[in-house]
Amino acid sequence: MIKNSKVNSTDVAITKNDSPTKTINNGIELLGGISRFIGKEDKVFIKINLRAPSGFPVNVSIDSLRALIILCKDAGAKKIYVGGFPNYGVKTSTLNDTLGLKYYLEKLGAELIFLDDEELAPFSNIDINGKNIEYPTRVLESDKLIILNQVSVDPLFKCTLSLLNCYSLVSSKSQKIDKVIRSGKDYLLLDQFKQDLISHILDVFSIKKPCLVINDMFYFLEGAGPFIYKDSNLIRTSLVVSGSDAVAVDLITLNLLKIDLLSSEILLEARNRKLGITNGSEINLKGESLDDNKLIVNFSVYKLNEITINNTYLQTGRICSGCFKEAYYLLNFMKTHMTKDLKYIRTQSMLIGENPPEPDTVENIIVFGDCALTTTKNRDFRYIQVLKKDNIIKTVGDKVKKEKSSQKKPIVKEKVNKSIIELPGCPPDMLMSLNTILKYYGKTQAPNLSFYNALLNQFGYKESGKLMKKKGVTNDV
Amino acid sequence: MYNEDFRKNWFNILKFNSKVSIVENPRKLDEKVRIPLTPIQIDAFLLYNLFAVLYPRFISKQQNILDIIVSDFDIDNFVFGVYLYKTNKPGVHETVEILPNDLVGIKQENLGDMNEIFNKFQSSILKDHNVKVNSIRIIKKRGLDLINSHYGKISNSTNYDIFRSFLDLMQISINSNLIAMYPEPYILKFLRNNINLLEDIKLSSIFAFIEDLIPSFNILVATASNQLSFGVNLEKIESKTLKSDIKVKILPIEREDYELNSYGLLTDIKNAQQTFMVDNVFNINLNGILKFLSELFENEIPFDKEILRLLFQKFLYGIRGYDLHWSMYPKPKTFSTLIRFLMKLLGIDLNLKKLSHWAIPDYIFGLFDTFVGLNAKILLIITTSKKNNDINNQTPITLLLEIENGSLTKVKYITEKELFSGIDQESLDSIRFAYSERFGFITNILIINKNLIKSILNTFIFKFHKISMFSILKVLKMLRKPQFFQIYPEIPPYSLLKRKNSFFFLKDLLKIVIDKHNF
Numbered sequence: 001m002i003k004n005s006k007v008n009s010t011d012v013a014i015t016k017n018d019s020p021t022k023t024i025n026n027g028i029e030l031l032g033g034i035s036r037f038i039g040k041e042d043k044v045f046i047k048i049n050l051r052a053p054s055g056f057p058v059n060v061s062i063d064s065l066r067a068l069i070i071l072c073k074d075a076g077a078k079k080i081y082v083g084g085f086p087n088y089g090v091k092t093s094t095l096n097d098t099l100g101l102k103y104y105l106e107k108l109g110a111e112l113i114f115l116d117d118e119e120l121a122p123f124s125n126i127d128i129n130g131k132n133i134e135y136p137t138r139v140l141e142s143d144k145l146i147i148l149n150q151v152s153v154d155p156l157f158k159c160t161l162s163l164l165n166c167y168s169l170v171s172s173k174s175q176k177i178d179k180v181i182r183s184g185k186d187y188l189l190l191d192q193f194k195q196d197l198i199s200h201i202l203d204v205f206s207i208k209k210p211c212l213v214i215n216d217m218f219y220f221l222e223g224a225g226p227f228i229y230k231d232s233n234l235i236r237t238s239l240v241v242s243g244s245d246a247v248a249v250d251l252i253t254l255n256l257l258k259i260d261l262l263s264s265e266i267l268l269e270a271r272n273r274k275l276g277i278t279n280g281s282e283i284n285l286k287g288e289s290l291d292d293n294k295l296i297v298n299f300s301v302y303k304l305n306e307i308t309i310n311n312t313y314l315q316t317g318r319i320c321s322g323c324f325k326e327a328y329y330l331l332n333f334m335k336t337h338m339t340k341d342l343k344y345i346r347t348q349s350m351l352i353g354e355n356p357p358e359p360d361t362v363e364n365i366i367v368f369g370d371c372a373l374t375t376t377k378n379r380d381f382r383y384i385q386v387l388k389k390d391n392i393i394k395t396v397g398d399k400v401k402k403e404k405s406s407q408k409k410p411i412v413k414e415k416v417n418k419s420i421i422e423l424p425g426c427p428p429d430m431l432m433s434l435n436t437i438l439k440y441y442g443k444t445q446a447p448n449l450s451f452y453n454a455l456l457n458q459f460g461y462k463e464s465g466k467l468m469k470k471k472g473v474t475n476d477v
Numbered sequence: 478m479y480n481e482d483f484r485k486n487w488f489n490i491l492k493f494n495s496k497v498s499i500v501e502n503p504r505k506l507d508e509k510v511r512i513p514l515t516p517i518q519i520d521a522f523l524l525y526n527l528f529a530v531l532y533p534r535f536i537s538k539q540q541n542i543l544d545i546i547v548s549d550f551d552i553d554n555f556v557f558g559v560y561l562y563k564t565n566k567p568g569v570h571e572t573v574e575i576l577p578n579d580l581v582g583i584k585q586e587n588l589g590d591m592n593e594i595f596n597k598f599q600s601s602i603l604k605d606h607n608v609k610v611n612s613i614r615i616i617k618k619r620g621l622d623l624i625n626s627h628y629g630k631i632s633n634s635t636n637y638d639i640f641r642s643f644l645d646l647m648q649i650s651i652n653s654n655l656i657a658m659y660p661e662p663y664i665l666k667f668l669r670n671n672i673n674l675l676e677d678i679k680l681s682s683i684f685a686f687i688e689d690l691i692p693s694f695n696i697l698v699a700t701a702s703n704q705l706s707f708g709v710n711l712e713k714i715e716s717k718t719l720k721s722d723i724k725v726k727i728l729p730i731e732r733e734d735y736e737l738n739s740y741g742l743l744t745d746i747k748n749a750q751q752t753f754m755v756d757n758v759f760n761i762n763l764n765g766i767l768k769f770l771s772e773l774f775e776n777e778i779p780f781d782k783e784i785l786r787l788l789f790q791k792f793l794y795g796i797r798g799y800d801l802h803w804s805m806y807p808k809p810k811t812f813s814t815l816i817r818f819l820m821k822l823l824g825i826d827l828n829l830k831k832l833s834h835w836a837i838p839d840y841i842f843g844l845f846d847t848f849v850g851l852n853a854k855i856l857l858i859i860t861t862s863k864k865n866n867d868i869n870n871q872t873p874i875t876l877l878l879e880i881e882n883g884s885l886t887k888v889k890y891i892t893e894k895e896l897f898s899g900i901d902q903e904s905l906d907s908i909r910f911a912y913s914e915r916f917g918f919i920t921n922i923l924i925i926n927k928n929l930i931k932s933i934l935n936t937f938i939f940k941f942h943k944i945s946m947f948s949i950l951k952v953l954k955m956l957r958k959p960q961f962f963q964i965y966p967e968i969p970p971y972s973l974l975k976r977k978n979s980f981f982f983l984k985d986l987l988k989i990v991i992d993k994h995n996f
C-alpha cells in the first residue's frame with residue numbers, strides 16, 4: 001500500500017456556503033490549508049467522476065474541479081493530472097468531445113489524462129490479495145492523489161462514496177466481477193457478487209491512498225441516479241465533506257444522509273481491513289455541525305418493481321446485486337427514454353434472476369441475465385401452441401367431399417416461442433442489452449430507442465448486434 | 478395627477494360601461510374608446526366584454542375595486558388619492574368615487590403587510606359606504622408618473638415605440654414594486670417571477686429583437702363564442718425608407734355573420750379572411766386558450782420540471798387539435814390527406830394531427846437532461862452576419878442561460894464585450910474559457926444566426942400553411958451549417974444531425990414526433 005500524504009489526520013470538515021468553490025475552499029482551509037496536502041513541486045493526480053458523455057451531475061462539477069486545481073497550483077504543484085475511467089468502456093476521448101475538457105483544463109494549468117490510451121497512460125500490474133490489477137502508472141507515480149467525488153444516489157451503495165470513485169481508477173474491464181462460486185456457499189443468498197465487488201473496490205483503493213478526499217454534495221442527485229433519469233431530482237444541499245481519510249469522509253457523508261456505519265457494507269468491510277477511521281468518536285469534526293445538517297433525501301429504489309414502467313411487468317426470482325444494478329439501469333433507461341416505444345410495445349415481461357415466476361403473456365419476454373436464462377430453459381413460455389394449418393389441396397378435397405369442417409378437431413402444434421429476447425451475461429451489459437432489444441422490436445416499434453441507439457453508435461458501441469436475428473434474438477457475448 | 482388623455486379616455490370607458498346595463502342593445506351604441514395604456518382604438522362594447530371575460534379569469538373574480546395612490550417616500554401625507562370603483566360585474570368599471578385621502582392612515586412601512594392594509598380599507602369602506610371592497614390596487618406616485626409620461630408618447634410615436642414604452646413601463650413597475658394588488662392575482666406573480674429571471678434584459682429589447690426577425694405579415698387571430706367574439710389584426714409593415722412598424726386592430730366579429738361548429742370554431746374561415754382583408758386567419762377556440770393560460774399563470778417560476786412537461790404536453794395537444802382547438806386559412810397543406818399520402822410514399826409521415834403530444838416532452842427533456850445536464854450554463858450568441866457566423870463581424874447578442882435541476886433560472890445579458898478582446902475569437906474553446914472564468918463553467922456555447930431564426934419562424938409560424946417536408950428539410954440543412962448554427966462542445970443529437978443525411982434524419986425524427994397509426 002502506498003501512502004500518499006504527510007498528513008495523518010482524523011480531521012473531517014463539513015462546510016456549507018453559497019457556491020461550490022467557496023464551500024470547497026472553506027473545507028480545505030479548515031483542514032489546515034492546501035499546503036498540508038500538497039507540497040511544492042508535487043505531481044498531483046485528481047481523480048474525478050467521468051462516467052459518461054453526459055452533463056452534471058453524472059460527471060464532476062467543473063466549478064469544483066477548477067477550485068481544486070487553483071488550490072493545487074497555489075500550493076506549488078508541478079504537475080496536475082485529472083482523469084478517471086468512464087463507465088461501460090466509453091473512451092475518455094468521447095467524453096472529451098462532448099464535454100470539451102482538455103483545452104479548458106490546460107488553460108487552468110492541468111492536464112486531462114486519457115487513462116484508456118495505453119500509449120499515453122501505461123499500466124502497472126499490481127498484485128493485491130491474490131489478484132492482479134492493472135493500475136495506471138501515472139497515478140502510481142504521482143506524488144499525491146486527490147479524490148474529487150460527486151455524491152449522488154447509487155443503487156447498490158445508497159450513495160456514490162469516494163471509495164467507489166477510486167474504483168474507476170481501473171478500467172471497466174478490470175472492474176468486472178467474475179462469478180466465482182465457493183463450494184458450499186450459495187452465491188445468490190450471500191450476494192457474493194456484492195461481496196466480491198466490495199473486496200475488489202477496497203483492493204483498488206488500497207493500492208494508493210489519496211491524501212485528500214472531497215465529497216462534493218453541494219448538489220445531490222436524489223431519486224434515481226447516479227445517471228440522469230426521469231425520476232432524478234437535483235437538490236442543493238450547499239454541503240461539502242472533506243478530509244484526508246477517505247473512509248472517515250465517506251462515513252460522515254453517510255451520516256449526513258442519516259445512514260450509519262452498520263448499514264454500509266462497504267464501510268464495514270473497510271473497518272475489517274483497517275483501511276481508515278470508522279469509529280465516529282475518533283473523527284475530529286470541523287466546520288458545520290453534523291447533527292444540524294442531516295438531510296432527508298429520496299434514495300433510489302430497493303426493489304426493482306418499485307420502478308413503475310408503462311406496459312412492463314417484472315418477474316423477479318432470486319437475484320444478486322449484479323443483475324439488480326444492471327436491471328435498475330435498464331429499467332430506468334426505458335422509463336426515461338422509451339415513453340413512445342413502451343406504448344407501441346403494448347406489453348412486455350421481464351424475467352430476472354434465478355427461477356423467476358412465469359411471465360403473464362407469451363409475447364415480448366425479456367429474459368435478463370444468465371441465472372434467468374438457465375433456469376427458464378424448459379419453461380412453458382418457451383413454447384406456444386399454434387393451430388396447424390391444413391394442406392390447401394387437402395382442404396379443397398375435403399370441401400369437394402363436403403366434409404363438414406366443424407366435425408374435425410383442430411390440430412394443435414407446439415412451436416418454439418420466438419417472442420423472447422435473451423440478454424445473457426452475469427450480469428448482462430447494459431449497452432448490449434439495449435442493442436438486442438432494439439434488434440427485436442425494430443425501428444417502427446421502438447423509434448425512441450432507435451434514435452437513442454444511433455446517438456450511442458456515434459461513440460463506437462455499434463459492433464454488438466451481429467449475431468442477432470429479428471425475432472428470438474440472443475445477445476451472444 | 479393623471480394625464481388628461483388617460484383621464485378622458487378612462488371616463489369615456491366608465492360612461493359607456495354604465496350605459497350597457499340600461500340600454501336594450503349596447504352593441505348599437507357604436508362608440509369607440511382606446512384600450513388604456515395603448516394607442517389601440519376599440520369598439521367600447523367589445524372592450525366591455527373583454528373586461529367582463531378576462532378580468533375575472535386572470536385578475537379578480539370579486540366585485541368592487543379600490544385604487545390607492547401613494548407616495549414613494551415616507552412622508553406624512555402618504556396617500557395621494559383613494560378611488561372606489563363599484564362594479565356590478567367583476568372587472569367592469571362603471572363608476573368612480575373619490576374617497577378622502579385620510580380614510581385610513583397608512584405609512585410606507587405598512588406596505589409590507591398588504592393583508593392588513595386591505596382589511597383596514599375594507600372595514601372602513603364597509604362601515605362608511607356600505608360597500609364591500611374585494612380587491613385593492615396600490616400604485617406608487619412614480620408609477621403614475623411613468624404612466625403619464627408613457628401617455629405623452631402615444632400621440633406622437635409609432636406603434637413600435639409605444640409598445641416598447643409600454644413594456645418598459647410594465648417591467649419597471651413590476652421590478653420596482655410600483656404597483657401591487659391584493660389579493661395578488663396569479664398573472665401578476667407570474668409576470669414578476671418571469672421578469673426576475675431576466676438580468677439586465679429589457680422586455681422592450683426582446684420585443685425589438687423579435688420584431689426585427691419577423692417578416693412582414695398581415696394576419697387575423699380570430700376567436701368567437703357566445704360571450705365574446707373578436708379578432709386581432711396584426712400587421713407588420715416594412716418599408717425601404719422608414720423603420721418597420723406594427724399595426725394592431727382589435728375588431729368585433731359579428732356573430733350573425735359567422736356560424737360556429739360544435740367546437741366553437743368559425744365554419745367559414747375564408748369569409749373572415751376576405752372581410753378583414755388579411756393574408757392568414759388563425760381561428761382559436763377561446764375557452765381552450767383561456768384555460769391553458771390560467772393554468773400557465775398559476776405555476777411557480779422557475780417551472781417545476783414535471784409541470785413544464787405537462788404544459789408542453791398540453792401545448793402540443795392544442796397544436797394537434799386542428800379543427801378542434803384551432804384552424805387556419807389558408808389550410809395548411811400538410812392537413813390534406815392526398816398530400817400526406819404522397820409524402821407517406823416517400824416514407825415521410827407529417828401528419829400534425831397525430832403529433833405525439835404525450836411522448837415528445839418526455840423524450841426531449843430526457844435527451845436534454847442527459848446530454849446537457851441538470852445544471853448547466855449555456856452561452857447563447859446570436860449573430861447577424863449574413864455571410865458567416867464570424868462573431869468578429871458585428872456585435873452579436875450574447876446571453877447567458879442558467880439552468881438548475883433542468884429548469885431555466887436566469888437569463889443574463891452579457892455586456893462585457895471586453896471579454897472578446899484579447900481572446901482568439903476563432904476558437905470556441907478560448908471563448909468558452911474566457912466566459913467560464915467570468916461566469917462559472919460554461920457547459921455549451923450555442924451560436925445561432927438570425928437568418929436561421931427567421932427561417933424557423935417562417936416555416937413553423939408565418940408560413941405554416943405551406944409547411945412541407947421540403948421546408949423542414951431546409952431548416953435541418955441550415956442547422957448543419959456552421960454559418961447558421963454551432964454548438965460547442967457538440968452534443969450527440971447535434972453530431973448525429975450533422976453526420977446523417979437530412980432526409981433520413983427527418984424520417985427518424987418524425988417517427989418520434991408523429992404517432993404511428995395514421996389513416
Ligand code: SF4
Pocket residue numbers: 179187193318319320321322323324353354369370371372425426427
Ligand atoms: S446472472 Fe445475475 S443474478 Fe445471476 S449470478 Fe449473475 S449477476 Fe447474479
